[in-house]
Amino acid sequence: MAEIVTLADAIAATVHDGDTVAMEGFTHLIPHAAGHEVIRQRRRDLTLVRMTPDIIYDQLIGAGCARKLVFGWAGNPGVGSLHRFRDAVENAWPNQLELEEHSHAGMANRFVAGASGLPFAVMRGYRGTSLAAHTAGVADITCPFTGETLTAVSALRPDVAVIHAQRADRRGNVQYWGLSGVQKEAVLASARSVITVEEIVDTLAPQPGAVVLPSWTVEYVAAVPGGAHPSYALGYTERDNEFYKAWDEISRDRQRFLAWLDEHVYGDAAATSTAATSTGATSTGARAGAAS
Amino acid sequence: MYTPDEMMTVTAARSMRNGMTCFVGIGLPSEAANLARRTHAPDLVLIYESGAVGAKPDHVPLSIGDGVLAETADAVVSVPEIFNYWLQPGRIDVGFLGAAQLDRYGNINTTMIGGNYARPAVRLPGSGGAPEIAAACREVVVVLRQSRRTFADRLDFVTSVGFGAGADSRRQLGLTGAGPTLVITDLGVLRPDPDSHQLGLTGIYPGISVDQIRDSTGWELAVSPDLSELAPPSAAELAALRLLLAGGATS
Numbered sequence: 001m002a003e004i005v006t007l008a009d010a011i012a013a014t015v016h017d018g019d020t021v022a023m024e025g026f027t028h029l030i031p032h033a034a035g036h037e038v039i040r041q042r043r044r045d046l047t048l049v050r051m052t053p054d055i056i057y058d059q060l061i062g063a064g065c066a067r068k069l070v071f072g073w074a075g076n077p078g079v080g081s082l083h084r085f086r087d088a089v090e091n092a093w094p095n096q097l098e099l100e101e102h103s104h105a106g107m108a109n110r111f112v113a114g115a116s117g118l119p120f121a122v123m124r125g126y127r128g129t130s131l132a133a134h135t136a137g138v139a140d141i142t143c144p145f146t147g148e149t150l151t152a153v154s155a156l157r158p159d160v161a162v163i164h165a166q167r168a169d170r171r172g173n174v175q176y177w178g179l180s181g182v183q184k185e186a187v188l189a190s191a192r193s194v195i196t197v198e199e200i201v202d203t204l205a206p207q208p209g210a211v212v213l214p215s216w217t218v219e220y221v222a223a224v225p226g227g228a229h230p231s232y233a234l235g236y237t238e239r240d241n242e243f244y245k246a247w248d249e250i251s252r253d254r255q256r257f258l259a260w261l262d263e264h265v266y267g268d269a270a271a272t273s274t275a276a277t278s279t280g281a282t283s284t285g286a287r288a289g290a291a292s
Numbered sequence: 293m294y295t296p297d298e299m300m301t302v303t304a305a306r307s308m309r310n311g312m313t314c315f316v317g318i319g320l321p322s323e324a325a326n327l328a329r330r331t332h333a334p335d336l337v338l339i340y341e342s343g344a345v346g347a348k349p350d351h352v353p354l355s356i357g358d359g360v361l362a363e364t365a366d367a368v369v370s371v372p373e374i375f376n377y378w379l380q381p382g383r384i385d386v387g388f389l390g391a392a393q394l395d396r397y398g399n400i401n402t403t404m405i406g407g408n409y410a411r412p413a414v415r416l417p418g419s420g421g422a423p424e425i426a427a428a429c430r431e432v433v434v435v436l437r438q439s440r441r442t443f444a445d446r447l448d449f450v451t452s453v454g455f456g457a458g459a460d461s462r463r464q465l466g467l468t469g470a471g472p473t474l475v476i477t478d479l480g481v482l483r484p485d486p487d488s489h490q491l492g493l494t495g496i497y498p499g500i501s502v503d504q505i506r507d508s509t510g511w512e513l514a515v516s517p518d519l520s521e522l523a524p525p526s527a528a529e530l531a532a533l534r535l536l537l538a539g540g541a542t543s
Contacts, residue, residue, distance in 0.1 A: 026342050026343070026357055026371055027342055027355050027356060027357020027358070028342070028357050028359070028362070051371065052420070071418065072418060072419060072420055073417050073418050073419060073420030073421075074415075074417050074418055075416075075417030075418075075420075077318060077354065077355035077356065077357070078318055078319065078353070078354035078355045079354070081416075081417070082417070085415070086415045089411075089412065089415040090411070090412060090413070090414070090415050099410075101403075101418055101419070102419075103419040103420070103421070103422075103423045103424060104341060104371065104375065104419070104420050104421045104424075105375035105376075105379070105380070105421065105423070105424040108371045108372040108375055108376075109372065109375070109376070111372070112372050123375075123376070123380065124380055124424070124427065124428065124466075124468070125423060125424050125427065126423065127427070127453070127465045127466055127467065128450065128453035128456050128461075128462075128465040128467065129419075129423055129450050129451060129452065129453055130403070130409075130449045130450045130451070131403075131419065131423070131451070134409050148466075149466065178359070178362045178368065179342045179343050179344065179357050179361070179362045179368060180343065180368070180369075180370050180371075181342070181343070181370065181371050182370065182371045182372060184370070185370075185372060209368055232359060234359055234362060234363075238359060239354075239355070239357075239358055239359060241354045241355075241358075244354065244355070245354075
């Protein structure tokens, strides 16, 4: 059964130095507030797993939390480079970053294998590309029925999955909808999970196309209204495209990035409880978060 | 008057046939596909790897996961599903990709340039959905600005395969789609030779010379004997494109 706790308590209980952590959400529902909490708790030597590292991992990498990145596409969507990621790969700042690089389809299938309790997934992919030569966990496999050569990709089994969802009920059943990415697979593939939600409600009203993760598949739920920003939660918040554009400037320079981190992440130690008490718009969930 | 980028985007939009299914990359491909929807191809089916099938955005989304894509889609599916059920079996007509670098066989590099893989001079975002889009769509259209830097003699990294080493190479790799049948730049358009599969110049924009295009190509460029000049953007195309990029809704 999921426990409903504060974000700080959920991260402290699940994310340890050296862990393999998957924070998923494909453009939509990215758990940014949880990423900030990991930075504030100064976790180190993490292996960060994610299809698209996005701004959330740019921040974790620049803050020195990551030893290794397992990923498919490391850019600022529609804007350009992830400068902290590039600085780590090109200049080893703030530390060397080991890469394990796949395609998105490969990453998605690796999560599916992990969620399915299988050691690998089968797909058509990687043939003729340079990726296979640089990436462990990709191998040719012969179909036992047709003799055709296909590609096997190794399963992902993170220690912790962290995702953001629209809502949970008081028993910790979690519901999300809209672009659903690979979050269900990430949670089911991982040993532990933390799910931040826009609000906690008495009963989950049925929602067309919604994914429900039953309480018994989830470790911790924390109410963090707006916790996806600058990503978004369909029906609650809008993607802050202006922040994605502004991040290009903020992240380009090391000192400017560090100043941003001081002001908006380290300087916001009460972020979880502040967010949970001051956001009147989703007061039901906010009170639940603050009270726990 | 119009800019080279406008000519490129209009040419890319013209290559989309009404009613076809199109797997869309972000940036120039997304602009061109949305222009096509607003002009001659209102029933173009846009598919984004974020899981939006049949998206009908009223403006160009910044990312492939903007809310407007899910809200206007015929169906919204998970990422494993979009790749495994929709892309991989070859049911999509055309994959529409951008590129940082392209070689003479239409292979694409979006991973790294210079140095070595572990410590590159320039680290690019990587592959995303492109390798499987390039492999599995029935055809691939690539749109990118042309220069000696982008049209490279040799790629430091093959992220997505076009015709591999040329000739029969793509078929031998077991890639199911026809590969990059059209490359659209800000100077003209290129198509693969039917036998060698080397890209050659087949279309040129008004006011651009063949020498200018040769000078913007990192290899000895073949020029088709049937080279034709493409029509400039019509007033209607330009107006639709400018409204689209200004964020204006469909009129």
